[in-house]
Amino acid sequence: MAASSGDTLFESAVTKILKSWTVLELAINHGFGGAHSQEKGDWMVYAVCQWFKENDGIEAYELEDFLADVLNTEFDTIAEDGSLIQISEMICKMYSLCASGQTIDVVERLKLLPSPQVQHCVSATVCQEENDEETGDVFCNGSSDVSGSHENGVPAAQTTRADNSHQEEEMDTGDVEADDGWTVVKKGKRR
Template sequence: MGGPQAREKEKWLADVVEQHFAQNSGLHQDEVENFIADILDNEFDTIIEDGSLAQLSALICKHHEMCREGREQEVLESLSQRIPQTRTFAMPMPGEYDSDDETEIMEHINSTVSTQMNGLHLNGDISNTTQRRDEPNEDGWTVVKHGKKK
C-alpha cells in the first residue's frame, strides 16, 4: 500500500470513505467495514483478518455521528488520543537526483532512507512465545495473512 504515491493513496481512500458517508445516510458499522474491505481487497490486494477493520469502522461511524451533532472538537481530541502518528515514507527515485553517477545516486537514496528511518522505534521484545494470530511477533510486526475473499 505504500510506495511513491502513498500520501495520494491515503487521501484518495479518505475521500472515498467520506463520499460514501455523504451519499448514504444511516450507515452501520458492518456496512462501512464491508465497503472498506472491498476497497482494500480490490484496489490494494489486501485482506485484513485481525479484527482491526471492525474497530476502525465502528470508530469512523461513531466520529461521523459526533460530527453530525456538531461535536467536531471532541472528535479531534479523540483522534489525537487514540491514533498514534504514523509515518509514510517516500522512496527516493533515481531521477530525483541531479547526477548521472550511479554511486552518487545510491548514496543519495541511502542517505534519504536513513534520514527517514532515524525516527522509527521497534516495539519492545515479546517474551511470550505463544502468540495469538493478531499479536506482533518478536520483531514487532503483526502478520496479516492474505487469503481468498469469501
C-alpha cells in the same frame, strides 16, 4: 451533516483514523498498491467522506465491507487482525459526533489516536518448511505475537510485534489457492 465545518471536521477525522491504521499504512509504505499507493490512500479518505455525505445511516458493517473491498482491490491486502470493524466503528462514531456538532469530543478523541505501528510489524518470511506427506500441506515456522487492545480503544491487534520469547506458530500455507489466485495463509496452533 449540513454544515461545511462539520464536513471538514469529519474529513480530518477520517484522515487521522485511516493514517493511524497500521494495516493501511503498511500497505501504503510498502507499495502494496503499486506506484500510486499514496494516492490510493488519499482517495480512500475522499471515498469514505463522499459515501457518508451521499448516504444516511451507514452502518459499521457496511463500512467494514467497503474498506475490506478497497484493501483487497487496491492494495492486494486482506486484514484479518480484527482492525477493520474497529476502524469502521470509529469512523461511524466520528460521523455521528460531527453530525451532532460535538466538535470538542471529536477533537479529544482524535488526540488519543496512536501512530501506526508499522515499525513493529514483522516479515512473514519462512524460516523452515515442513511438508505434511499425507495432505501435502506446508507448515512454516515463524515468530510473532499479536498484542492485546490499546488503552484508548484503538486495537493493538493492528500490529504484529516481534516477541522476545520467540514463540513459534505453525502457518498453514498449503495448496489452498482461492479462485482469484490468492494463496491463503492461516494461523495455526502455537507449539
